């Protein structure tokens with residue numbers, strides 16, 4: 001039977017057994033065709049964690065503490081700037097005063113409540129706290145995400161650091177030296193008459 005636009009109207013489901021069989025058969029055929037096409041396509045997924053994709057250059061993941069590459073000393077001087085700046089207050093640092101420099105006596109980071117805002121990295125004067133190219137700390141036990149100093153250093157040793165560290169980020173955001181010098185010069189000369 002033709003409808004108003006002249007096309008043959010399909011019988012509604014349940015009106016005829018043969019009609020229903022043809023409709024279902026067509027639907028199954030279409031679904032099988034999609035499955036078959038996908039079977040021959042190159043997979044877009046990988047077998048994680050056996051296979052890992054390369055992280056993008058600017059990936060910033062789990063936080064870590066670093067050692068000085070030349071001296072092997074801890075970079076953290078216990079200044080607590082990261083603790084002050086952290087919005088959810090998940091960092092706690094105790095400073096250990098020493099003769100030549102200070103250290104962090106204790107350093108804890110509650111990763112389960114971290115916002116990954118990177119502010120702690122941006123303010124760190126010694127690039128002691130960094131972000132790494134990993135997100136892989138999934139666990140069913142929240143206590144494992146309360147990271148102490150040793151664990152943070154171990155993460156820093158295990159994973160590749162992110163490109164962004166405090167000194168680099170601050171240098172990027174600072175006005176260019178020439179512009180700063182020009183500004184200072186103009187200030188010293190005072191307003192023109």
Ligand code: SF4
Nearest residue numbers: 086114115117118120
């Ligand atoms: S990334 Fe942000 S929320 Fe996480 S510890 Fe650093 S300052 Fe705190």
Ligand code: SF4
Nearest residue numbers: 076077079080082124
């Ligand atoms: S990680 Fe950096 S900002 Fe935080 S206490 Fe250590 S030196 Fe200071």
